[in-house]
Amino acid sequence: MNSRVRLFVHGLVLVLGLALIIGGIVTAKYGAIVIGIIVAGVNAQHFFATTKATKDERLRHAL
Numbered sequence: 151m152n153s154r155v156r157l158f159v160h161g162l163v164l165v166l167g168l169a170l171i172i173g174g175i176v177t178a179k180y181g182a183i184v185i186g187i188i189v190a191g192v193n194a195q196h197f198f199a200t201t202k203a204t205k206d207e208r209l210r211h212a213l
Contacts, residue, residue, distance in 0.1 A: 153200065160197040164190055 170186030173179070 153203070156200050157197065160193050160200060164193040164197055167191075167193060 167186045167188075167190030170182050170189060172186075174182030174184075174186055
């Protein structure tokens, strides 16, 4: 999978997790809030790791 596609997918799922959190707060569905926190947290971690990896790849190719 291309790194740009991977960044897009992780970003999209991160937004989905944030939407679950906000929707759970609005509708008082606490299960949605918990699942949204888990989804957003895991994908934020993957998003930042992928971002760091792509920066490292760019630096490696520049040398």
